[in-house]
Amino acid sequence: MFGETLLSVLPVALLQAVPASEYIPDPFVTGLTTGIAVVAVLASLAISIIHRNKTALYGLVFILFAGLFALSQLFPVIYSIADLRGIAIVGTGVSALLVLSRMKFYADNPKGIDIALFTGYLLSGLTLWAVLLPGFGVPATVVFTYLPVIALICVSAWLYAYRDVKHPVRLMVAAAVATLILMLVQHGSATGHYGFELVFADRVAQVMAGLLLPLFALLIYMTTSRDAGTSKDAGSPSGDELTKLQNMDRLKDEYVAMVAHEIRTPLAGITGITELLIEGAEGELSKDVVKNLELISGSSKRLTYLLNELLDISRIQENLLDYNPRPVHLRSAVNRVIALQFSKASSKGVELRNQIPKTAPNVYADPDKLEQVLHNLINNSVKFTEDGYVAIDADVQDGRVVITIEDTGNGLSKEHMDRIMASFDEDLTKPVPSQTGSGLGLKITNKLVRLMGGELTMESAQGFGSYFGFSVPVTEDDADVDETYENYSITRRAPSAPLTRLVPHRNAHISDKFRVMIVDDEPVNIKVLTAQLSRAGYDVVSFHHGRDALDYLSVEKIPDLILLDVMMPNLNGFEVCKIIREEYTQTELPVILLTAKSQTTDVLQGFKYGANDYIAKPIAKDELLARIKTHMELSKINHAFSRFVPHEFLRFLGYESILDIKLGDQVQKNMAVMFIDIKDFTRLSENMSPKESFDFINTFLGVVSPLIRRSGGFIDKFIGDAIMALFPGGADDALGSAVLISDELKKLNEERKRLDLEPIHIGTGLHSGDLMLGMIGEELRMEGTVISDVVNTASRLEGLTKVFDSNVIISSDILDALSYSNLYHFRYLGKTRVKGKNNILDVYGVIEADDPLKIKFEKASAEAFEAGIKEFYEKNFTRASVHFNEVLKNHPADKAASIFLKRSAHLMVTGVPDTWSGVDEGTYIIEQNQ
Structure with a gap:
């Protein structure tokens, strides 16, 4: 029993054994205690009313319940009301927990306090339910179980979760625990639970409880005063208002981000127009005017840097950053960051090296924070490196991966580096001494590194470059490997010659100008960008809304590149980019985001939706033109390669660039195959020269190919x-x-007839099924191909078009798969078997694809032809012949009716074999007619 344990440690002088029936409380002590308690209650009430503070209110409730419990022990009338005593006991415990709850707003581990509070409230509820049960009363075991547990909960939280030893709230919890123990002693003494009364202990307990109550009131006052003073002096929230202030802080971050964007937008206009004026877009200017314009441009850029740092500060100043670590593949993370810096580094001739091996261990970190650190450090190195390289490497040391960023820039003097390192421990709002800018970038980076449990180190020597390092924990857990940006990690230098040398000259009928689409809701931005691009020789088309741009792409020839603003009404830039990527790959249609949201997480979100690059507003013209040129030429190189391997083929293999494909790549897909051939091409080309033959074929293919693509093929x-x-x-x-x-061929033939040229006739075979698409060949020569019987069957069906004089023949597999078969009329042409195969196919001619006069006859004779086919396959060859003769009477050139008439006559003479399937003799007739 807790009470017996307590007795064993009390001084013997405090004990006096008397019968419980003879124990009478000392009137003086009782009166003194009651008077002090009343004063404490009134004082606490006044403090609660004046300060309107929850801590004061909870303290007042505790005093009231503790006082009620004391009165129940001193006055028999109150003591006789069992329910009142039970409520007093539970109320004191609950109010002690409420006081404890105020601690979590100042705690290092609020979650620990939440667990303690949940346990306490659950126990309080069960205890209250027990003491209020009819006939249960308030046995001593309830008091001796409930009060010690509540005291233990408070003490555990008091020791475990709180960092400020001197804060009044912690002292209030300590006073509450002491009061609970004294209540326990007083109750045991008054009830004779131990077999004797602690007379002197009881009186001491009463006096101490009386003194603790005003102390509690004093602590309430100190708590409210401290919170109020702290709020005024240092901006720290009071416990009462912390939740509201945290919500306000979140809104503040959102507001700062929004304001930063709104400021960047006019800044972009100021910078762009200023640069246009400097270049003489409105005529020649004097040197003084140009100098002043350059000052305006420089000030705009300076304000942009400050805005970027303001956003970072707003997120970490109050240490409210979320940190969500998980396994991260380090090389992939570095590749993503290098992709962001690639254009900037290339334009300066700086080589980016990802020297982290693919076999490097995974790290345990928040991927967003890790990539922001890498981005800040690599960007800093690229910024101060005019030639040479920036290398990223990693090494495992003592269970952590040490990541290093080394550059060949100018480096820093020892004095300057010492000042930077010394500033890391100063307040975040104090700038770091730097060569340019406010110098907050490295301090922000160091804060993030410390959040990951590391420390940013730096070494530098003037003229010998700089070296940055930090560490993150190793993990053995698996992490996702992202090879999207693996190509950026290859050691490379910026191209020494223009990429246009790698692109073949365009045909004369194609415009020499590249076309750029601009999508931005700000008219000033569109005006500036249009002027800059037009002066650089680009065609420009612009839209104020994403939906208008998407509508344009659906009906017009796609541009060579899109400049896309992120912050737009209705459809934002991320959403527009995502929709574009559903139709076009990054190599088919490059997209560069123009964004005022230049935080790493925002930029990475743009890459997630398929952007090729990003440029932060306000936009520097030289950077804009350099990045456009780089992506434009890369896109054209990919377009050149795609003439040999279609983009759709790459998509099926899971790639976006022909550079990624490997020998042996393959995938299985179910799709329809079309085989088209020109009938009698050999005869048509007899009188053509080789050049005329090539021109003829290319003209034909130039008509047919776009129609295939338009239909999704x-x-x-x-x-x-x-x-x-x-x-x-x-x-x-x-x-x-x-x-x-x-x-379309019918229209072309009308034109050829007008020119007195022979018409072109084609045959088309369609079949569907599973195909194997893949790369075959050897390392020095490979090509994409399709391997399947479906291809052979489609080719054979195309061959049947010559036999039946039908322009399009399809298999039953195609007919069965049609969702809109009601749009066409079909003519059943019997059964066929591909040579070397056992499968028998039903084949059909498509009437709508035939010549107009033939369509008329086929529709008119459809009933007689179908009747003849039915009789033929029921082996009624005589009646079948009657129907086919009826068809030929009205249309003697009907080859299908003629073939089936011959088949019927042949079978009437030779008889029908027992194994006849309806195809063997037909195949023989077909071969004889070919």
């Missing part, structure tokens, strides 16, 4: 005058394209 191969195309969307896209091509 892509060309896998050109085979002389033939085309093999694939349709990932399936049968509807393939058949729609075939009919579209037939319609």
